Amino acid sequence: MDELIRQQVKRRTFLTRATGLGLGGIALNTLLTPEVLGAAQKKPWPGQLKKLHYKPRAKRVIFLTMAGGASHLETYDYKPKLAAMNGKPMPTSFTKGQPIAQLQGQKLKCLGPQHPFKRYGKSGQMISTILPHVGSIADEISIIRSMHTEAINHDPAHTFMNTGTTISGRPAMGSWLLYGLGADAMDLPGFVVLTSTGGGQDQPIAARQWHSGFLPSRYQGVHFESQGDAVHYVGRPGGVNLSRQRDVVEAIKKLNRMHGEAVNDPEIVTRIAQYELAFRMQTSVPELMDLSKEPKKILEMYGTKGADGSFASNCLAARRLAERGVRFIQLYHRGWDHHGGVKRGIAGTAKRVDQGVAALIKDLKQRGMLDETLVVWAGEFGRTPMAQGSGRDHHIKGFSIWMAGGGIKGGTNYGATDELGYNAVEKRVSVHDLHATMLYLLGIDHSQFTYKFQGLDSRLSGVETKPIILKDLMV
16 A cells, blocks of 8 residues: 555656646646536536436426425315315214324314415416415416325425435435436536425424435535525635645545545545535535625515525525526425414415515526426425314325426316315325426436335335326426
8 A cells, every 4th residue: 555655646746747737736727617628518417327218308306395294275275165164073084094193083173274265377276365476477387286195294204205205214306316317517516405494383304305315425415504604614724725725635536546446435436526526616605605696686586685594595596506507406495384373374484485486487487497497396295174273284195286397387287185175086196106207307217217226126206106197287
């Protein structure tokens, strides 16, 4: 090993003297001017899929996660029959033998919708009046009212929505897409997560929700803070300039390569790539999160003054991330868990996300990006038609989400729940169906997109069912 180090030092010294710049200088020049050495043509995050299975309709995904379980009955699923039965006993034919989270064994009474609905847009989509800005984009979205899921508590339900299984430690959908398709971001992660809170009980969100699982760790999501330093510990130490930092990164990279050759550990390659990315992010991330340079009319459209930690601010950051080539952007808003006071609580939460969501869709469209960006609005489950005091319990048998852009036919709806909003009964859609449809829109056949793990060809869309592709939603 000592002899190998001496050889490396001699070779580095020789190249430094021969070029007058050194490897560090060449690498720095390439970073500052990507066209040098053809770096502009090199994809920074190459995907493992060498050829797509279908013609892609979308290039990227922005997944808007309404953490806590948004009530479909106060947002997108209009149920006049439930309103008529407000305060009356819930028919046992709906609930007998069914999983109920916290209402098990209690007397169940119907709770009518707490806010009126109205028709929006030329399509006449029925949307709650607590979401007037979403109403203004009614002709751009396709509402799925027949979602169902498997996990009745928050953390496993998030895990199922994110990974296609309730088993912790599996890759998140963003990791799957980054692994398969790569990304075009030169100086940013290919999978970025932003979070915000407010309006209701803030259920905790664990970092494993954006983990790469059994995929190489370079594909895991990176959590950006919404205020202050977006990424912790990525800043340059005081007194260290760019050139000196580059020298340190180069030295660490060479040591890691030597170690990688000795132990043949693929994670060493990830470590090298992450050091390089962290170096580039020192410049790119502050510029990305500095929203002060956005035109005043854009800030007003989103309803934010800048990087203030709000969901609206994160929506604007999501558009900026999409412009810079990030493949998968996931925004969480933690505030939809309304076991009590659902009428006031959900109105407050909706107000925090309504304007930003609509602005994101409009902004993407006016920039010509909506057609190639798949936007999904979804919680981990819905809420019960039965009252839990003045609120609603967790519900997995039927709830609503919507999709827009990226090949989706706007102004449409798909599926339905029963007259009380309990069971998805028409064109039922599972989480695996949703994942398979997302992959299809990105040009991927879910059944062929696999990764060998513990002897099994694992898939995002699961191996125990045959998902359906929601082609009725597509243009």
